[in-house]
Amino acid sequence: MKKWLMLALICLLALCASAAAEERLSIVATDFPCYDFARQVAQDRGEVTLLIHPGVEVHAYEPSPADILAISRADLFVYIGGEGDAWADSILAGLDGEDAPAALRMMDAVALLEEEGEDEGGHEGPEYDEHIWTSPVNAQAMVRALSDALCAVDAANGEAYRSNADAYIARIAEIDAAIAETVEGAARRKLVFADRFPFLYFVRAYGLEYEAAFPSCTADTEPTPQTIMGLIRTIAAEDIPAVYTIELSTQAVARTVAEETGVEILTLHSLQTVTQDEFDAGESYVSIMWKNVEALKEGLR
Ligand SMILES: [Zn+2]
Numbered sequence: 001m002k003k004w005l006m007l008a009l010i011c012l013l014a015l016c017a018s019a020a021a022e023e024r025l026s027i028v029a030t031d032f033p034c035y036d037f038a039r040q041v042a043q044d045r046g047e048v049t050l051l052i053h054p055g056v057e058v059h060a061y062e063p064s065p066a067d068i069l070a071i072s073r074a075d076l077f078v079y080i081g082g083e084g085d086a087w088a089d090s091i092l093a094g095l096d097g098e099d100a101p102a103a104l105r106m107m108d109a110v111a112l113l114e115e116e117g118e119d120e121g122g123h124e125g126p127e128y129d130e131h132i133w134t135s136p137v138n139a140q141a142m143v144r145a146l147s148d149a150l151c152a153v154d155a156a157n158g159e160a161y162r163s164n165a166d167a168y169i170a171r172i173a174e175i176d177a178a179i180a181e182t183v184e185g186a187a188r189r190k191l192v193f194a195d196r197f198p199f200l201y202f203v204r205a206y207g208l209e210y211e212a213a214f215p216s217c218t219a220d221t222e223p224t225p226q227t228i229m230g231l232i233r234t235i236a237a238e239d240i241p242a243v244y245t246i247e248l249s250t251q252a253v254a255r256t257v258a259e260e261t262g263v264e265i266l267t268l269h270s271l272q273t274v275t276q277d278e279f280d281a282g283e284s285y286v287s288i289m290w291k292n293v294e295a296l297k298e299g300l301r
Contacts, residue, residue, distance in 0.1 A: 117215015
């Protein structure tokens with residue numbers, strides 16, 4: 001009798017375990033910010049897949065057939081909706097009816113800014129900068145949007161998603177406040193980037209000024225000597241203490257500028273790509289942004 005009871009109990013436990021596994025939502029995210037926000041809001045109710053693997057340059061990524069299959073099978077697909085994942089809209093358009101996952105396009109969740117810098121022409125209408133998450137103000141709206149999307153897909157757990165989102169938004173709000181305070185008490189407003197510039201939303205959110213070697217995030221060519229000389233002149237004229245690069249940079253231009261001016265090189269992490277090491281170490285939007293706060297304090301002295 002005891003044996004029989006034990007067996008029944010084991011069967012029951014196994015059933016519960018498999019039911020719990022099936023209940024986990026499958027969430028597919030294109031880049032790191034979408035991935036991080038999804039895992040923070042879903043916690044153990046979701047299995048989140050990052051399509052653009054750590055270390056892979058976002059702007060060079062192309063989805064594999066396996067990626068497309070993963071998107072079609074997802075309960076929720078989260079993407080930015082800019083140039084970096086422009087392929088996503090065409091995949092979604094190609095998946096009709098039952099094959100199409102619920103989709104959250106993050107550029108619909110925030111107020112967009114037009115790309116600055118050189119315009120090659122030929123565009124129809126405005127080109128919007130896609131690096132929306134670099135502003136912690138936008139990041140909070142993105143987390144809220146993710147919570148809303150998960151609530152729509154899985155209403156039964158809505159309360160949990162909302163409370164997870166509230167907690168993460170509160171942590172991002174602390175960063176927002178720290179940056180605002182840093183800028184408020186800073187000796188200067190200008191950042192010099194000897195690199196690509198994915199921080200338009202960041203600088204606009206806090207009333208910062210910038211000068212960059214490359215307009216926006218594209219760097220198909222070397223900057224002109226005039227551009228580099230311009231950065232060097234600005235640093236000298238305004239007594240700026242640092243020159244900035246972004247993550248995964250060759251730092252070639254930054255080294256030239258630093259050697260010429262004697263200032264230090266600082267990294268502001270745009271979060272569009274994390275390294276495998278950062279990923280394995282469990283870095284998040286919040287942990288990386290706090291490092292950016294420190295780098296900002298250094299550069300605004
Ligand atoms: Zn970019």
